Amino acid sequence: MAAPTRSTAASVVQDALRQAILAMQIPPGSALVEKDLTARFGLSRTPVREALIKLREEGLVEVFPQAGTFVARIPVEAIPEAVFIRQALECATVELVAGIATPEIIAGLDAVIARQHVAFDDGDQERFHLEDEVFHETLAMSAGYPGIWKLAQAAKSQIDRCRRMTLPVPGRMAMVIREHLSIVDAVRRRDGPAAQAAMRKHLGTLLPDLLHLRATHPDYFA
Template sequence: MAVSPSGAVTAAGAIAAALRDEIAGMVLLPRTPLRDAVLCERFGTSRTPVREALIRLGEEGLVDIVPQSGTFVSRIPVDAIPEAVLVRQALEGVTVEAAARAPSGDLARVDAALDLQRTLAHRRDTRAFHEADEAFHEALALLAGHPNIWRLLRQVKVQLDRARRLTLPALGRMDQVVCEHVAIRDAVAAGDAAAARAAMTLHLSVVLPDVVRLRETHPDYFV
């Protein structure tokens, strides 16, 4: 998020952050128009910070700015998903190995996120489930002593998150995620770094075959 020299969040940064979260969360669907006047009214700002925010999101590949036509939420680039998975597997593989070797071994935060996911899967609350999923992975990074890895990943996995949001409503998918998380958690608790990494790698790869199906069911969402 952009900040001023004094450290305060700029208006453009706040607008970009809000829209980024809504795009990643599929609140704003691909090809949704983003009109300056509507955004100015929503955020209570002039046109300048709105345009700055949209330019920033365009540079991140989240919106398409089409001259003489307008600005639209970008479609999900299929080619970006395998790369994002590889980045996550590499960085989170290292993270869970470190978590398995952590001297404290305090899994309270990990277990709390996992328990919440079980409850939310039962309720079929996909939006809150995804947030609890994020909390689970962040808790592992904190246990490993690598919180900055998770902060970095949040920046590079936005396109992947958009696709993952589409998979959660599928029957049994949230329960499957919980089972995958249990395998990761148990390997970390056992201090088995190799098993923890293998479980994480498998967990993160599951989305890849889903993308093929998603392109068939939501062709307008992908490019």
């Protein structure tokens, strides 16, 4: 098997670090030491540096001359705008899906929620979050506009870190399932306005949590 190219190697590092940062496995403010990363990934410094540059462009990494590279803290002022962008994209999407809903689309959404129930019962927050992503991606794909999901992903990286922090809150995962059920119920009834309203409510629940998150994890926010 051929050795990975430099660009491929950089992408592997970038993707792995992005996922770890968004999952809060590497918390905001953590140092990212090139030497440690080269050892972890078994690569030279060049692809590691390229990956860190890309992550800085995404707003997930900060570089301080003479101090080092660190996981960026969550910019509080950026969250409302990110929520607004995501609501604009996904509310329009779910209204469209409600208008074209087929038994296959409904079955696919029901299956995702069923898997979320299993993850919830198992207390598996990681799997629960992954199925949450699949739920929203399924809606975008069902609308026939896969590019919408890519745009939503670009807008929601900071949101995702906050969302991961809320999952351990008692009752949170059950609430997410209820909200997903409300969305699917509206789609099943082919009620576009109701589907849009349910999605807007679902995506807007993060904003009231910000104050609490900042109070309990002040070092994670900027």
